Every structure is written in structure tokens, then in C-alpha cells.
Amino acid sequence: MQRKSLDVWVGLFVVFGVAALMFLALKAGNSGTFSLAKTYEITAKFDNIGSLRPQAAVKASGVVVGRVARIAFDDKSYKAAVTLEMDATYKFPKDSSAKILTAGLLGEQYVGIEAGGDENNLAQGDKIARTQSAAVLEDLINQFIYSKAAEGKDSN
């Protein structure tokens, strides 16, 4: 009898612990990174990726359609080669373009896909030709300062 009640208490403890872990994994964490859905990989080259990281979202019209799989540096074109893992349920025309955007004012960076008009769709291993780099704050400030300086010269 003593043994049985002990088993019940230990069992309860283990069940609580495992339930808490499941809660953390499924409810608190984005179990989206652990998906068994079929994917296809496409690559895009950017002049500057800013602070884009692997696992960042790939969005089209605000909907997550894939994730950034790898980021490498291509020493032939001197550009950043970003491999995108796209959800196989979503197809995009071959002439689609990719941009690096920022969520909110100071938020995480993600890749935005804008669909083109080609009749053929992007498939495994394809490249996105038209890309737009991340907006780098320093560049924007420099541009602003130069344009202000140029304005000052013109008025003199």
C-alpha cells in the first residue's frame, strides 16, 4: 500500500514536469521552427543584409511563407548569398523580387517577397534576380547630411 501511494506522488511530479516542458515548447515557443512541412530552397544575393539572421521570417503580404536557412558571403560577386527555405504550399513567379525589411521601427529584420508576373514559378535551386538591400541607418544619415550640405552650397 505504501509503495502504491509513493508511485502516485512520483508519477504526479513527473507528469507535472513533462506537462510544463510541453507547455514551454508548444505554447510559449514558436514550434514553427520545428516543422516537417515540405520546403524548396531558393537563393537571393544582396549588397547588404543589415542584421538579418538565419531563422528570420520570409514574408509575402505579411504572411510567413518561409524562413532564412543560411547566410554566406559570395567572394565572386562580393555579395551576401541568402538561402531561403520556402514553404512548398506557396509558389511565386520566377521574376519575383526580394527585399530586406524591418518589422517596426527597431524590430527584427525579415525578407519580403513581392510576386512578379512570370508564368513559371520558382523551383528548388532557383535564384531571385531582383533584390533590394537592407536600409542601413548610417547610410541614410550620411545621405541626408550630404544632401543638406549640397543644399547649403547651392544657396550660397
Place this chain on the structure above:
Amino acid sequence: MIGRRVLAGVGNTVRDYVESVGYATRTFFTMIGLSPGMMRRPRLVIEQLHFIGNYSLLIITLSGLFVGMVLGLQGYYTLSKYGASESLGLLVALGLTRELGPVITGLLFAGRAGTSLTAEIGLMKAGEQLSAMEMMAVNPIQRVLAPRFWAGVIAVPLLASIFSAVGIFGGYLVGVGLIGVDAGAFWSQMQSGVDLWKDVFNGFVKSVVFGIAITFISLYQGYETRPTPEDVAGATTRTVVVSSLMIWWLDFMLTALMFSK
């Protein structure tokens, strides 16, 4: 002459210290090596799991709830300054799963269960029960230390998970229930920001490492205590001090390894 004596003293202390580290390592591996034999009697581990897991449940759950509530309150005041109070869920969940869950559980476990393990084994030694076992050809490392060790290694990650989960619930109670942050934003921000592998799994790995460290330190302190009342008391104190310092050091090392890119 005094200089030489001081030098010899320092040398002796260093030698003793290195020797005790070596002895502790040997004991650790002896215990691991004897564990498969102990597994033939799983009842021993179950009993210890009840003793150190279930009895720590209350303090862990209550502490988790209050830590989560405080995080919710403090986080809200800071985040609302930047108009980002919707990120409260993310802040609470990240803080708990990555750091506070494993670390505070480790510290509480060292105080609640670690000390009782040290005192129990220290008193067994003082009562010459361990020598009696050796007389009967029962290895005390296999019969006494190994089951307690594995129970601790199983219990700490479970307790840390409970701590984090209850803490998130505490943050929800304060943030959504008391202050009025939007419940949908609380969960969605949390889910978009907390990564299953990077945050939840690494936090779990941390708690496993803490479990191994604290339980072994507690057992070793008890096993190595001199059989006098003062030294048993001293050993329980050492358990808390050494375990706590070890937790902070390991936490720093693991965080640097896991979360730096």
C-alpha cells in the same frame, strides 16, 4: 624562515585542493560506472525522486509564480516607457526559459534538497552506516550515492520546467489580469520571439547541467565529511556555497557557449 613556512603552507593548500578535485572526479566516474548495476533496482531512484523532487515542488511552484509576477510588473513599467507593453509576454518568457528558470531552480534546489542530501549522507557516515555497508560487501557509492544522483539529475530539469511554466502564468496574471495588456498580443509576441531550440531547449540543457553539478556536490560533501557534528553542519553550508558559486559560473559559461553568435 617565516617566508619558507608561508610558501610551504601555500604549496600544501594548493596540493590539497588539486588532490580533492582529482578525488572528486574519481568518485564521480566511479559513481557513473556503478550506475548500470544500480538501475536493476529502479525502486531506489523512485524513492529518492519522491524525496527530493516532490518535496521541492511547493517552494519551486510558489517561487516561480512570484518571480513571474514580479517580472510582469517590472517589465511592464520599463516596456510601457517605450510603448512596447505588448512585448511583456516575450520578456517574461525569455527571461524565465533562458535564465531565471534554470538558475533560481538550481539555487532553491541546492538549498532545499542539496542540503538534506548532504546532511543525510553525513549523518550516515557519522553513524558508521556507510562503513557497515562496506562490511557487508555493499558498495555505498552504488547503493547510496548513485540513486540520489540520478534522482537529482531527473528532478532538476523537471522542476526548472515547472518553474518557467508557472512563472509565465504569473506574468500573465499580472500583465493581462491586473494591468490589462492585451491577452492575444501577450501570447503572440511570446510565440514569435521564443525559439524552441535556441531558448527552450538550451534552457533545458542548462538545468540538466545544473542538476548534475548540484546533486554531485551535495553528495560529495556528505560523503567526504568527517563524522563529527560540527563537520556535518559545515558540509551542509559548503554544499550551498559551492553549489551556488558553481551555478553562477556554469551559467556564465553555458550562456556564452549557447547564445553568442
